[in-house]
Amino acid sequence: MHRLAVLVFDGVHSFDLSVPLQVFSTAHAPATEPDTLFGPPLYDVRVCGDGRDLAVTAVGGTEMYRHTPPYPLADALDADSIVVVGVGTGREPPAEALDLLREAYRRGVRIAAVSSGGTRVLAASGLLDGRRAATHWSRAHTLAARYPRIRVDPDVLFVDDGGLLTAAGAASGLDLCLHMIRRDFGSAVAADVARHLVVPPQRDGGQAPYVAHPEPGDRGSLEPTMRWLRQRLDTPVSLADIASHVGTSARTVHRRFREQTGTTPLQWLLRQRIHRAQELLETTDLSVEQISRYCGFGTAVAMRQHFARHVRTSPTAYRRSFRSGVT
Numbered sequence: 001m002h003r004l005a006v007l008v009f010d011g012v013h014s015f016d017l018s019v020p021l022q023v024f025s026t027a028h029a030p031a032t033e034p035d036t037l038f039g040p041p042l043y044d045v046r047v048c049g050d051g052r053d054l055a056v057t058a059v060g061g062t063e064m065y066r067h068t069p070p071y072p073l074a075d076a077l078d079a080d081s082i083v084v085v086g087v088g089t090g091r092e093p094p095a096e097a098l099d100l101l102r103e104a105y106r107r108g109v110r111i112a113a114v115s116s117g118g119t120r121v122l123a124a125s126g127l128l129d130g131r132r133a134a135t136h137w138s139r140a141h142t143l144a145a146r147y148p149r150i151r152v153d154p155d156v157l158f159v160d161d162g163g164l165l166t167a168a169g170a171a172s173g174l175d176l177c178l179h180m181i182r183r184d185f186g187s188a189v190a191a192d193v194a195r196h197l198v199v200p201p202q203r204d205g206g207q208a209p210y211v212a213h214p215e216p217g218d219r220g221s222l223e224p225t226m227r228w229l230r231q232r233l234d235t236p237v238s239l240a241d242i243a244s245h246v247g248t249s250a251r252t253v254h255r256r257f258r259e260q261t262g263t264t265p266l267q268w269l270l271r272q273r274i275h276r277a278q279e280l281l282e283t284t285d286l287s288v289e290q291i292s293r294y295c296g297f298g299t300a301v302a303m304r305q306h307f308a309r310h311v312r313t314s315p316t317a318y319r320r321s322f323r324s325g326v327t
Helices: 014-026 073-078 095-106 116-125 140-146 173-186 187-197 223-230 239-246 249-261 265-283 288-294 300-310 313-323
Strands: 001-007 043-049 054-057 063-069 081-086 110-113 132-134 151-154 156-162 164-167
Touching: 001 014, 014 043, 014 054, 014 081, 014 173, 014 187, 043 073, 073 095, 081 095, 081 116, 095 110, 095 116, 110 116, 110 173, 116 132, 116 140, 116 164, 132 156, 132 164, 156 173, 164 173, 164 265, 173 187, 187 265, 223 239, 223 265, 223 313, 239 249, 239 265, 239 288, 249 265, 265 300, 265 313, 288 300, 288 313, 300 313
Parallel strands: 001 043, 001 081, 081 110, 110 164, 132 151
Antiparallel strands: 054 063, 156 164
């Protein structure tokens, strides 16, 4: 089992605490016995703290209840991954926790912040200096001003910078946790968790559609068009085809995709093709050549090129890694 420590601090937001506990505890290997829904759990999840009775808060910092973490802070050093839930607004992380995070990173432990408060903790530790990091769009300016050595990205849902991962906060913590499961055990396991939680397995784009603008403009939902595209992954589709389906100009559909997904129509379509190819590599014995046709890449060479650029591995290596990870 993958050992995962959830690091909790005084004033933690109740939602931020619940997200990693729910997501990672839902991850199970495929069922091997008849009439069973789940196989064995894939993560050993432990909540670690400094031994105090900690305030768990609602939006605005109102205390809801108190919680004493069942495991000491030091236990996090024995974990394979640490998830930093975050310190409450107006509070500072304890020095011993910052020392622990620096030592854990030195030892090669993967560290993820699933909330904007968690990103503040990593920022205070100095681990994000010189790195790109995500935070909530409403807090990006404050974080960048306080920690000018961090390259704050207010547009993305999360950033995976190797051993350090940060999320934009709120529901983007779900996206980051599912991404971590996908990295650890493959997209099929992550998709099973997402189905159980009734959330998308992977949201493309970033925070653009959620940012408050004084003039939101014309933002007709593209969800019907996205469903239409997912049903045609094996078919060549141009920007003009997409615009024709939406019933508007190519320029307008390009703008709407930017607003609602944070990327272009054709880049969004490419990501869907890659996701589908990953699923087929994990769950079928189809050849790379067959999958490349089913997913609209045209040729195996083109599919390998896209995998190298976006997945950072080859289709064959991906299949070898993630089919063995779930058997």
